[in-house]
Amino acid sequence: MSTVRPLLFALLPLFGGCQLLTSFTEQPTPAEPRFQGQLSQSGDQLLFQPCQAKTRYQLTGAQTEQFAEQTKALLADNGKPLFADLRGTPEALDLSKGEGRLVVSKIYRIQAEGPDCNDPNFKRLQIRAHGNEPAWNLNTSQRGMVLERMGQPSLALPYLEEQLPDGSTSISTDADGLKLELWLTPQSCTDSMTGSIEHLTAELRLNDEVLHGCAAFGARRSD
Incomplete structure (x- = not known):
């Protein structure tokens, strides 16, 4: 029904x-927080920095793996960071360096053009x-x-x-x-x-x- x-x-x-x-x-x-921010790449690792935040997160989880190759290709074509809107669980790695890990449970959008942090x-x-x-x-x-x-x-x-x-x-x-x-x-x-x-x-x-x-x-x- x-x-x-x-x-x-x-x-x-x-x-x-x-x-x-x-x-x-x-x-x-949902219990997990939702984030918007910039998505970039360092080596083979996808990195995410939320809007108005200094911490950078390494992206992990099944959703990250599912879209990793497509995201890296979009980054290569764009030549600059992408905008991402996603949900996941943040885990601290080294707060003194402003680094963490984000286990992504849902990707709403990853885009090179269109609305971003200033929408x-x-x-x-x-x-x-x-x-x-x-x-x-x-x-x-x-x-x-x-x-x-x-x-x-x-x-x-x-x-x-x-x-x-x-x-x-x-x-x-x-x-x-x-x-x-x-x-x-x-x-x-x-x-x-x-x-x-x-x-x-x-x-x-x-x-x-x-x-x-x-x-x-x-x-x-x-x-």
């Missing part, structure tokens, strides 16, 4: 200050989905969704979210004359233009058009 979360939102700007007209239940926060919207976001050819971007928050498409004005819309037993998520709306449904599946996705890695695969069905892309949870989603 699917679960419909109470996410039918008022038609409000995504980041506006208006009062929300419906309630929202936060997801339980002003990350703390408000639940989901950011996007794709190429044609370019599209869809952000959701507690206040609704914003759909952006190449050559068209941004649309602020209410939406309904449904979570299915297989871990996939459906986000839909019929507002503003659109029939929109965004399907998210818990399968890693590589951006076709930038090579960035994200933890969700996205399919946007917009009226009779089907668009593909990647997605990741923002700070307001921890599941």
Whole structure:
């Protein structure tokens, strides 16, 4: 049986200050902390330095191993550190040198381009989905969704979210004359233009058009 979360939102700007007209239940926060920061490489070791922190962590764990080769290739192509958003358990190695080890349990995204430590919207976001050819971007928050498409004005819309037993998520709306449904599946996705890695695969069905892309949870989603 699917679960419909109470996410039918008022038609409000995504980041506006208006009062929300419906309630929202936060997801339980996992015990392991979530980090954003710079990802680099020293020899064969991947290193991670959280935003506004001095400690550098050696990345370990199954998730690190799964994406190690792809990450190293992206680092080589980019020629500079990447931005990473991940969850894991930090372990101290040598605090006097500002070094530690981070056992990664989940990688949300690893990217060479796009939002980074200075992203002003990350703390408000639940989901950011996007794709190429044609370019599209869809952000959701507690206040609704914003759909952006190449050559068209941004649309602020209410939406309904449904979570299915297989871990996939459906986000839909019929507002503003659109029939929109965004399907998210818990399968890693590589951006076709930038090579960035994200933890969700996205399919946007917009009226009779089907668009593909990647997605990741923002700070307001921890599941």
